[in-house]
Amino acid sequence: MYTLTQLGWNNHFQKEWDALSLTDFIPARIITENKTQYKLISETGIFEANLMGKLLYGSEAEDLPKVGDWVAFQAMDDQNGFIFETLPRQNSLARKKAGQEQSAQIIASNIDKAFLVQSLDHNFNIRRLERYLVQVYEFDIQPIIILNKSDLCDDLVEKIMEIEAIAPSVKIYPCSVHDETGMEDIKTEVKEGESIIFLGSSGVGKSSIINYMMGETHFKTSEISDAVNKGKHTTTHRELIVLPEGGILIDNPGTREFGLTDVKKGLEMTFEEIQVLAEGCRFKGCTHQHEPDCKVQEALAEGTLSEDRFQSYLKLQRESANYQMSNYERRKKDKSLGKMYKSIQNGSRKLKNK
Ligand SMILES: Nc1nc2c(ncn2[C@@H]2O[C@H](COP(=O)(O)OP(=O)(O)OP(=O)(O)O)[C@@H](O)[C@H]2O)c(=O)[nH]1
Numbered sequence: 001m002y003t004l005t006q007l008g009w010n011n012h013f014q015k016e017w018d019a020l021s022l023t024d025f026i027p028a029r030i031i032t033e034n035k036t037q038y039k040l041i042s043e044t045g046i047f048e049a050n051l052m053g054k055l056l057y058g059s060e061a062e063d064l065p066k067v068g069d070w071v072a073f074q075a076m077d078d079q080n081g082f083i084f085e086t087l088p089r090q091n092s093l094a095r096k097k098a099g100q101e102q103s104a105q106i107i108a109s110n111i112d113k114a115f116l117v118q119s120l121d122h123n124f125n126i127r128r129l130e131r132y133l134v135q136v137y138e139f140d141i142q143p144i145i146i147l148n149k150s151d152l153c154d155d156l157v158e159k160i161m162e163i164e165a166i167a168p169s170v171k172i173y174p175c176s177v178h179d180e181t182g183m184e185d186i187k188t189e190v191k192e193g194e195s196i197i198f199l200g201s202s203g204v205g206k207s208s209i210i211n212y213m214m215g216e217t218h219f220k221t222s223e224i225s226d227a228v229n230k231g232k233h234t235t236t237h238r239e240l241i242v243l244p245e246g247g248i249l250i251d252n253p254g255t256r257e258f259g260l261t262d263v264k265k266g267l268e269m270t271f272e273e274i275q276v277l278a279e280g281c282r283f284k285g286c287t288h289q290h291e292p293d294c295k296v297q298e299a300l301a302e303g304t305l306s307e308d309r310f311q312s313y314l315k316l317q318r319e320s321a322n323y324q325m326s327n328y329e330r331r332k333k334d335k336s337l338g339k340m341y342k343s344i345q346n347g348s349r350k351l352k353n354k
């Protein structure tokens with residue numbers, strides 16, 4: 001059994017809880033989510049739970065509980081119960097839904113840190129790392145870079161230098177689950193009551209690292225090492241676990257697409273050096289592409305800013321702008337549709353009253 005604090009409870013949630021003035025309910029945290037079926041953990045143990053009340057009817061998709069959410073729960077017996085309400089989130093991590101649709105999907109809620117996991121084989125990719133950094137910074141989550149499978153790599157120092165050049169303030173932990181190198185160092189990042197989400201492509205070893213930390217094979221991992229090349233995903237659902245010595249870890253299925261939402265802040269934080277340069281440009285809204293007296297163009301010409309890095313910035317910025325625009329258009333459309341329905345309703349009411 002765990003205390004609420006060990007499960008991630010803090011003053012923020014206590015305040016929200018007190019404001020609800022609920023009797024007959026206890027706080028519990030969502031471990032897994034499968035459509036309307038949930039598993040959650042409370043001070044009294046683990047339960048299966050269904051939704052009740054307003055959550056069942058007429059809730060917006062984003063108000064429904066997600067992994068990591070705190071909810072008001074009522075137990076029916078020692079295994080089952082109902083979820084009445086989702087507590088306001090401290091934060092959540094979202095991404096753009098896969099495919100053409102420009103809308104956001106919440107991955108998990110109330111997250112302190114993100115372990116951005118890459119493996120030190122063909123998976124290692126600086127540009128993909130930038131993409132993850134942008135999205136987690138946007139949601140006030142501290143990124144930590146984990147480079148797994150160091151047993152397969154003979155140019156570790158170069159790879160670390162490559163990352164340090166683009167993310168000088170982010171901690172990097174090289175490790176290998178196979179020969180246990182660096183595993184104890186990663187554990188120092190896992191603190192009691194802190195919630196950490198694991199992100200990264202399929203096959204990089206997210207579940208293997210979590211199993212190692214738990215000291216047991218809780219999560220299935222792929223046995224065939226070349227399964228990755230076939231695009232097989234071993235973990236199929238998100239799950240939160242609590243470590244016996246403290247710390248809350250959320251395993252995730254490998255992400256093939258990690259689309260950006262509206263991430264202005266995330267871009268500014270990830271590409272800080274471009275931000276600093278831009279302050280010296282002659283024009284305030286400089287796009288750094290054809291304007292005169294552009295400090296970014298000067299840095300490119302001098303070679304102090306790499307062309308790859310700048311192109312990556314432009315690409316992610318376009319993606320974010322795309323998302324923002326389509327969302328704006330959709331909201332506008334929803335609004336005018338709402339107006340139309342209202343006027344039809346009013347019209348039919350008038351007819352009835354005649
Ligand atoms: N060589 C080597 N292989 C590793 C290491 N860590 C994990 N693996 C192997 O990599 C494969 C994939 O590991 P998983 O833990 O299933 O990867 P995952 O990131 O959870 O993958 P998904 O669940 O599909 O997202 C397994 O065969 C592991 O045994 C390591 O440090 N070195």
Ligand SMILES: [Mg+2]
Pocket residue numbers: 206207208219220221234235251252253254
């Ligand atoms: Mg996995």
Ligand SMILES: [Zn+2]
Pocket residue numbers: 278281282286287288289291293294295296297
């Ligand atoms: Zn400029």
